[in-house]
Amino acid sequence: MDSILVTGGGELNGQIPIAGAKNACLTLMPATLLSDEPLTLTNAPRLSDIKTMTELLQSLGAEVTSLQDGKVLAMSSHNIHNHTADYDIVRKMRASILVLGPMLARDGHAVVSLPGGCAIGARPVDLHLKALEALGAELELKDGYIHAKAPGGLKGGTVNFPLVSVGATENVLMAATLAKGTTVINNAAREPEIVDLADCLCKMGAQIDGAGTSTITVQGVDRLHGATHSVVTDRIELGTYMLAPAFCGGEVELLGGRIDLVEAFCEKLDAAGISVEETENGLKVARRNGRIQAVDVTTEPFPGFPTDLQAQMMALLCTASGTSVLEEKIFENRFMHAPELIRMGAQIDVHGGTATVTGVDKLKGAPVMATDLRASVSLILAGLAAEGETVVSRVYHLDRGYEHVVGKLSAVGAKIERIKGQ
Ligand code: EPZ
Secondary structure: OOEEEEEOOOOEEEEEEOOEOHHHHHHHOHHHHHOOOOEEEEOOOOOHHHHHHHHHHHHHOOEEEEEHHHOEEEEEOOOOOOOEEOHHHHOOOHHHHHHHHHHHHHHOEEEEEOOOOEOOEOOOOHHHHHHHHOOOOEEEEEOOEEEEEOOOOOEOOEEEOOOOOHHHHHHHHHHHOOOEOEEEEEOOOOOHHHHHHHHHHHHOOOEEEOEOEOEEEEEOOOOOOOEEEEOOEOHHHHHHHHHHHHHHOEEEEEEOOOHHHOHHHHHHHHHHOEEEEEOOOEEEEEEOOOOOEOOOEEEOOOOOEOHHHHHHHHHHHOOOEOEEEEEOOOOOOOOOHHHHHHHOOOEEEEEOOEEEEEOOOOOEOOEEEOOOHHHHHHHHHHHHHOEOEEEEEOOHHHHHHOOOHHHHHHOOOOEEEEEOOO
16 A cells, blocks of 8 residues: 655745545536436546446446546446446445435336445445335345335325435435426535536536525426536645645745635634635745634534535644634544644644644654545644644555646745655
C-alpha cells in the first residue's frame, strides 16, 4: 500500500484547480440507466470511486467510455442485460445503491446488494427503501440483497423523509422522473449535488421543480432522452484546499471555486481569521495576520457546515488560539482522525459526537494512518504545517476522493511525495 510523505514548513502560494464533484458524479452516472439514449458527462473527476461506479454500470450492460484522460464519461444504457448489482462491487462503494431507483424506474425490477457499513458508520439504506415503496415499489430483503419489483411501473407518490438523506433523495428523485403521475419529496436534501442531478435530469426531459429546497416536485414522463452535462465543482475538494494556506500561510487561488457552494464553511473561516476573496477565476484564500482563532463547528445538512469538511477543520483548529468544540451530527463515528492528530501532538477530547480541541502552538510530524477518505486528507494538511516529517499510510482512501493530491499541493510549494508501497 502506498503512503504519502509530507515535510512541514513553508508558505503555500499559487493556484489549485478544483475538479468536478465526486458526490455529484456518483449520482449522475446511474442516471444513464433512465434512458436508452447516450448521456455524456464532462468535467468528471479522475477518482477510484468513479472507476468503481463505471465497473458497476458495465456489469449491468451499460457502455461507459472514459475520454480525455477520464474528464469525459460517454455512457449508453440501450442494452441493460443484467439487473443485479453484485455484492463484490457494492461493498466497495456505498453509492452503488444509487442504481436501484433508476433500474426500477426503467425496467420495473432490480436486485441490489445491501451496501453494508463503512468506517464512519452503519450507513443504513432504510430511507431509500421506504421512499421507493412510497412510489409503489415492492421490496424484499433476502440473503443480503434488496429484491425490488414494480410490476405495473412506479406511480407518483408523497415521500416524507424523517431525516435528511442525500442518497435517498437522489435515489427517489431519479425513480420519480419515470413514475406515472406526480411525486412530492418532503424534507429533501438541499445539497448542490442534488441541484446538479436535477439540472441533468431536466436536460434529459424530466420535469422537476424545487431542487435545492426541502420540497421537490416531480411530474413523471414516459421516457427520458440523452443529454450532455458538466459535473458541478467539488465543494468538498474546494473547502479542503482552501484550508491549505490557512495551515501554512501564503495565498492560494482555487480555480473554479464558487462561494455559493461553501457559504457556511466560509463563515467559519472568517471567524477563524482566514480571508476569502472572489476572483474572476475562483476564490483566493489567505490567512490574515497572526494565528488562527478557535471556532465552534456543528455539522448539518446543506446549507449548514458539511460533515465532509469536519475532519479538515479539526486538523486546522489543532493549532488555533483557544479551544474549539466540534459537534458531528451526521455520522456516528466520524472522529477517527482525532487519535492520529493526537499522535502529532494535538490536544483533543472526544465524547460521543463531540470533540473538544485545545489549540497547541505546533504539531509534530509523525507516522499516521488514514482511516477514511476525509480523515486521510486532514492528516496531510496537518503534516504541511507540522514540524518535521509526516508519513500518511493507507492512502488508497485518499484516491477515492482526491485526484492528484501530490501534484496539486506541490504545485503551490508543498513538500509532499507519494511513496510506492511494497
Ligand atoms: C452522502 O452520503 C455523501 N456521499 C457523503 O460523502 C456525505 O458525507 C453525506 O451524503 C452527507 O452529506 C455521496 O454522495 C456518495 P446521507 P449518503 O444519506 O447519501 C443516515 C464523502 O466523504 N441514513 O445523507 O450516504 C446516515 O446513516 C462521503 O464523500 C439513514 O439512517 O448520506 C447518516 O447518519 C462520506 N438511512 C445520515 O442519514 C438511510 O437510508 C445522512 O446520510 C440513509 C441515510
